[in-house]
Amino acid sequence: MNTSLAFDAHKAGERVGLKSDEIVINGGNPLSGRIRVRGAKNLATKAMVAALLGETPSLLKDVPDISDVQVVRGLLEVYGVRVMSPSVGELRFDTSRVETAHFAEIDAHAGASRIPILFCGPLLHRLGEALIPDLGGCRIGDRPIDFHMDALRAFGAIVDKSHEGIRLTAPNGLKGAEITLPYPSVGATEQVLLTAVKADGVTELHNAAIEPEIMDLIAILQKMGAIISVEPNRTILIEGVDRLEGYTHRALFDRNEVASWAAAALATHGDIFVENARQDQLMTFLNVYRKVGGKFDVQEEGIRFWHPGGDLRPVTIETDVHPGFMTDWQQPLMVALTQAPGTSIVHETVYENRFGFTEALNEMGAKIVVHKNGLPDHPRRVARRDFEQAAIIEGPTPLHGADIRVPDLRGGFSHLIAALSAEGQSTISNVGIISRGYEHIIEKLATLGADFVFEG
Numbered sequence: 001m002n003t004s005l006a007f008d009a010h011k012a013g014e015r016v017g018l019k020s021d022e023i024v025i026n027g028g029n030p031l032s033g034r035i036r037v038r039g040a041k042n043l044a045t046k047a048m049v050a051a052l053l054g055e056t057p058s059l060l061k062d063v064p065d066i067s068d069v070q071v072v073r074g075l076l077e078v079y080g081v082r083v084m085s086p087s088v089g090e091l092r093f094d095t096s097r098v099e100t101a102h103f104a105e106i107d108a109h110a111g112a113s114r115i116p117i118l119f120c121g122p123l124l125h126r127l128g129e130a131l132i133p134d135l136g137g138c139r140i141g142d143r144p145i146d147f148h149m150d151a152l153r154a155f156g157a158i159v160d161k162s163h164e165g166i167r168l169t170a171p172n173g174l175k176g177a178e179i180t181l182p183y184p185s186v187g188a189t190e191q192v193l194l195t196a197v198k199a200d201g202v203t204e205l206h207n208a209a210i211e212p213e214i215m216d217l218i219a220i221l222q223k224m225g226a227i228i229s230v231e232p233n234r235t236i237l238i239e240g241v242d243r244l245e246g247y248t249h250r251a252l253f254d255r256n257e258v259a260s261w262a263a264a265a266l267a268t269h270g271d272i273f274v275e276n277a278r279q280d281q282l283m284t285f286l287n288v289y290r291k292v293g294g295k296f297d298v299q300e301e302g303i304r305f306w307h308p309g310g311d312l313r314p315v316t317i318e319t320d321v322h323p324g325f326m327t328d329w330q331q332p333l334m335v336a337l338t339q340a341p342g343t344s345i346v347h348e349t350v351y352e353n354r355f356g357f358t359e360a361l362n363e364m365g366a367k368i369v370v371h372k373n374g375l376p377d378h379p380r381r382v383a384r385r386d387f388e389q390a391a392i393i394e395g396p397t398p399l400h401g402a403d404i405r406v407p408d409l410r411g412g413f414s415h416l417i418a419a420l421s422a423e424g425q426s427t428i429s430n431v432g433i434i435s436r437g438y439e440h441i442i443e444k445l446a447t448l449g450a451d452f453v454f455e456g
């Protein structure tokens with residue numbers, strides 16, 4: 001398997017019909033206008049896996065047209081799920097003929113996304129066996145799967161690793177377990193939920209992640225017949241049931257995409273109305289947006305974000321699990337921070353390598369210094385993790401165009417914003433990676449008045 005970044009970027013773009021991998025941007029125009037976000041990448045893809053647990057068909061609405069959705073769709077089809085699109089943004093899953101797949105077929109979907117790991121529980125319940133290919137996703141850290149495997153073993157699964165991937169079996173069935181996650185991991189929490197709902201007995205999950213996308217997944221599972229209660233202190237109780245039905249559900253909006261466009265409005269001195277954005281899942285982001293000097297107006301149909309003129313203000317941010325400031329928001333927002341007079345600091349506490357994108361910003365004129373081991377004496381709100389990093393941003397620095405390569409999904413969006421706000425022309429390659437999580441990115445840039453050339 002060819003796993004070069006450029007290859008992955010090309011494949012990702014191809015899945016949503018992008019022909020070119022390069023965009024040329026003439027910066028300096030404020031982005032303004034109205035765009036709509038659909039369902040969250042980080043919910044829709046999990047909801048698709050949940051459909052596997054239902055004995056009857058499921059219908060998911062507001063599914064974004066992104067390449068991660070195409071990867072999960074392809075994998076479901078390998079397992080015999082019939083996936084149809086009754087209308088734009090809707091996917092229907094018929095799981096009446098779920099069947100075992102071969103490693104070779106599964107491998108065609110390897111390296112493209114991290115979602116396949118979540119197939120473990122549902123496949124063990126449906127088929128008694130799960131084959132999981134090599135995982136992909138953004139290169140933003142080691143991204144181990146030890147929490148997932150430990151949890152599955154606690155349910156009684158047997159895990160065999162081979163050069164092809166991972167094979168799981170459960171000769172004695174899956175039984176409810178008491179599981180404490182070492183860290184409130186989003187994926188591991190979803191793994192436990194998708195396995196415990198049909199395990200025999202009660203599962204008690206401690207130190208669970210409680211992101212809004214997880215709450216929406218729990219809502220879906222409840223519609224299917226699951227019994228799940230979210231208790232105080234990151235505890236989730238799941239009573240296993242014998243049978244789950246299909247669901248009909250409208251996916252929660254993509255709050256990461258909203259934060260990205262909000263950051264774009266700020267960095268380009270623009271004014272963007274994001275239809276479908278809701279305040280309640282964005283409160284932490286909105287607080288920081290206001291402190292930096294951005295304006296927003298929460299309306300019934302969405303949220304308007306704009307730069308009010310004048311100077312922005314520097315801030316100190318610590319990324320954290322929900323309800324903290326999401327790691328996915330720091331990358332787009334950092335471009336605006338390069339324009340705030342003074343020193344901003346971003347402590348990245350979730351991933352050990354999420355500042356790679358700052359090199360390109362520096363090439364464009366930013367002054368960002370990454371401290372690979374964090375800042376030892378800096379007072380912090382959240383407990384330190386041993387690999388954390390800090391970025392110190394000195395502003396304001398005018399940005400100028402450059403030739404840059406997208407390193408990962410959110411870093412790529414940050415590069416787009418930087419190029420849009422810079423003086424002169426930039427050429428950005430590997431843009432296919434951005435289509436992993438941003439729907440109709442080229443069309444949206446055009447709607448917002450960006451000046452660019454994209455041949456595709």
Ligand code: EPU
Pocket residue numbers: 041042114115138141142143144145146147148149183184185186187188209256326327328350351352409410437
């Ligand atoms: N971790 C482990 N072992 C594990 C699992 C996680 O050490 O078995 C560590 C990770 O290495 C990381 C931390 O725990 O340092 C948090 O990882 P988590 O499991 O919470 O992340 P994830 O489920 O892999 C999801 C999103 C990410 C988002 C994070 C944090 C999806 C598909 N991905 O990843 O989204 O940043 O939660 O909220 O839901 C993105 O959208 O660009 C993206 C990377």
